[in-house]
Amino acid sequence: MVIVLIGYPNRKQMEQPVQKSDNHMGRGMNLEKDLNDSNTYYEHVDRALIHKKPTPIQVVKVEYPARSAARICEAYYKTPSTTDYNGIYRGKPIDFEAKETKSKTSFPFKSIHKHQIEHLRKVLYHKGIGFFIIRFTSYGQTFLIDAGIIIRMWDEGKKSITYQEVQQCGSLIKESLTPRLRYLDNVDAIYFKEEESYGKES
Numbered sequence: 714m715v716i717v718l719i720g721y722p723n724r725k726q727m728e729q730p731v732q733k734s735d736n737h738m739g740r741g742m743n744l745e746k747d748l749n750d751s752n753t754y755y756e757h758v759d760r761a762l763i764h765k766k767p768t769p770i771q772v773v774k775v776e777y778p779a780r781s782a783a784r785i786c787e788a789y790y791k792t793p794s795t796t797d798y799n800g801i802y803r804g805k806p807i808d809f810e811a812k813e814t815k816s817k818t819s820f821p822f823k824s825i826h827k828h829q830i831e832h833l834r835k836v837l838y839h840k841g842i843g844f845f846i847i848r849f850t851s852y853g854q855t856f857l858i859d860a861g862i863i864i865r866m867w868d869e870g871k872k873s874i875t876y877q878e879v880q881q882c883g884s885l886i887k888e889s890l891t892p893r894l895r896y897l898d899n900v901d902a903i904y905f906k907e908e909e910s911y912g913k914e915s
Contacts, residue, residue: 743850765798797809805904806836811846822871844903845858857903858879862874884899
């Protein structure tokens with residue numbers, strides 16, 4: 714078991730144990746950093762307020778190496794997480810899941826949990842903006858795909874979405890220095906296409 718730091722929206726960190734044998738360890742961390750940096754930029758310029766959701770944990774053991782410091786050395790997930798990010802943009806609630814895959818041919822739905830699908834289904838039902846951000850690391854490409862598309866495929870019993878399908882029904886996210894991922898431009902084009910362009914970076 715090793716200790717990893719979990720970042721929270723208020724920029725505090727909490728240590729959490731992860732088994733070394735977990736083959737999902739570190740998955741999505743590069744994409745997560747790019748999104749976190751982008752969201753920090755978007756907040757700084759007052760374009761949107763979007764944060765990574767903290768995962769509730771149950772603290773089991775705490776050590777005090779110093780009188781003024783406490784170290785969580787054992788903790789467990791209390792409840793399943795829903796999606797990775799949520800917030801507000803242009804007066805609308807926004808909620809999305811971020812995933813990476815090394816596959817060159819498809820993104821497997823085994824990386825998505827049923828409770829995440831059901832959560833996004835409710836987001837769409839209540840007129841919120843819900844989507845997936847999927848990065849194909851082999852191609853260095855990151856796409857935004859409306860949650861409704863993934864939900865429909867899930868309901869049809871499909872086990873994955875092919876790279877070609879992602880290219881067709883997804884929206885390629887441009888990269889830059891600031892923000893790293895200009896995914897709100899994609900949100901504008903997909904969800905606010907009938908309105909005047911809003912706050913695009915040049």
